[in-house]
Amino acid sequence: MKTPLATILRLVFATAGITFIAWSLAASWSDRVIAPAGTVISDEIILSQPTTFVILDGRVGPDGPQGTLVLESTQAIGDKPLRWTITADDLDQDDQSPQFRPGVMTTLRGARLGLLLVGLVMIGPIFVLQALRWWVLMRSRGLLVTLGRSFRLYMVGCFFNYAMPGLTGGDVVKAYYAAKGADRQADAVVSVVVDRIAGMIGLLVLACVAGLLTLNPGAPELARHVTLYFWVILAIGIVATWLYLSPSVRRLGSRRPWLTRIPGQRLIRTVDAALVAYRHHKLAVTAAVAISVVVHVLIMTAATVAGHALGMQTPVGLMLVIMPVVIAGGALPISPQGIGVMEALAMALLLDPPAATTIQIIGMLITLRLYQMVYSLIGALLLIGGDIHLHPGTSGQD
Numbered sequence: 001m002k003t004p005l006a007t008i009l010r011l012v013f014a015t016a017g018i019t020f021i022a023w024s025l026a027a028s029w030s031d032r033v034i035a036p037a038g039t040v041i042s043d044e045i046i047l048s049q050p051t052t053f054v055i056l057d058g059r060v061g062p063d064g065p066q067g068t069l070v071l072e073s074t075q076a077i078g079d080k081p082l083r084w085t086i087t088a089d090d091l092d093q094d095d096q097s098p099q100f101r102p103g104v105m106t107t108l109r110g111a112r113l114g115l116l117l118v119g120l121v122m123i124g125p126i127f128v129l130q131a132l133r134w135w136v137l138m139r140s141r142g143l144l145v146t147l148g149r150s151f152r153l154y155m156v157g158c159f160f161n162y163a164m165p166g167l168t169g170g171d172v173v174k175a176y177y178a179a180k181g182a183d184r185q186a187d188a189v190v191s192v193v194v195d196r197i198a199g200m201i202g203l204l205v206l207a208c209v210a211g212l213l214t215l216n217p218g219a220p221e222l223a224r225h226v227t228l229y230f231w232v233i234l235a236i237g238i239v240a241t242w243l244y245l246s247p248s249v250r251r252l253g254s255r256r257p258w259l260t261r262i263p264g265q266r267l268i269r270t271v272d273a274a275l276v277a278y279r280h281h282k283l284a285v286t287a288a289v290a291i292s293v294v295v296h297v298l299i300m301t302a303a304t305v306a307g308h309a310l311g312m313q314t315p316v317g318l319m320l321v322i323m324p325v326v327i328a329g330g331a332l333p334i335s336p337q338g339i340g341v342m343e344a345l346a347m348a349l350l351l352d353p354p355a356a357t358t359i360q361i362i363g364m365l366i367t368l369r370l371y372q373m374v375y376s377l378i379g380a381l382l383l384i385g386g387d388i389h390l391h392p393g394t395s396g397q398d
Helices: 005-026 104-109 114-142 147-162 170-179 187-214 222-247 247-254 258-263 263-281 284-311 316-330 341-350 358-385
Strands: 032-035 051-061 065-077 080-087 099-101
Touching: 005 341, 005 358, 032 065, 051 080, 051 099, 104 358, 114 147, 114 187, 114 284, 114 316, 114 358, 147 170, 147 358, 170 358, 187 263, 187 284, 187 316, 222 247, 222 263, 222 316, 263 284, 284 316, 284 358, 316 341
Parallel strands: none
Antiparallel strands: 032 051, 032 099, 051 065, 065 080
């Protein structure tokens, strides 16, 4: 059996993303000291360029280095690596003094558990809200399912999304069980598609609105450029949606005989009718987008809390501007859970030692995914318990 091209590409991008993360962490695994150019090592040695040192001997606690440190340069200066003895008091005094950069283990030891738990708690409501969003969209189309069953199936879908990436997508699972036993299977399946679209629109709207704050002088230039791209995408999406739903445009398209020669006409017309029907449910669609905005605000805030728990000192205001852009970039269907994509974008926008280091940024995004994976285990328990069918009376039809 041939592996679908989409699966191969998904695995390739996932591997590339994991490789990028591993390479970034490996480059800064150990505690380091970076001495700027002009630093006087001894009467004979003055550094001509910034130089990185590793700590050979000395104590580094959760709060940073303590006492006397013996350092060694990572590259040879002359015939051999340079050794240098300094005290912790000599570090981080100003921009012209040696700067301490914690490694992975030091960063983890210094993490603030209370803030990490706050971030975990903040993620919890998003699953209820997402199930509510899907339920609103289904009810608007006359699919009379209960909110409880919607939540059960939504959590099972989350389990497949977060805990089993690359195997069976959560949306596919939801679509299968939503259609199973339904009188209007096309409407049930399309409700999953529209739910996903509403989530993307909500994220795009949040990124565009929050991105307006990048106009202030303190925001990175790249953030302004990315915001502009999101505004362009939003504008294109609005125009494309209007053209797709416009009765005039659709009548014009129906007169093109070549359209009738596309294979699978019956299925296409059925799905098309289910999609177009949502133009008569503007209130439900608007509510779904509004719920999506709230969901992404919670995700973004939880990520910010996790970052500060790991020692990031980036101002909260700037984090709240940039994180929607990072999360929106990670939502692009490039790699599972945006692995590698979010890290690269976040590092481009947030990396500013010592306020935000590579380890802290990657740790923040990994923590955000772990938050979601923890809650997805609820879906695993519901899957084991059975009766995850959306429509009553279908549990015995497998």
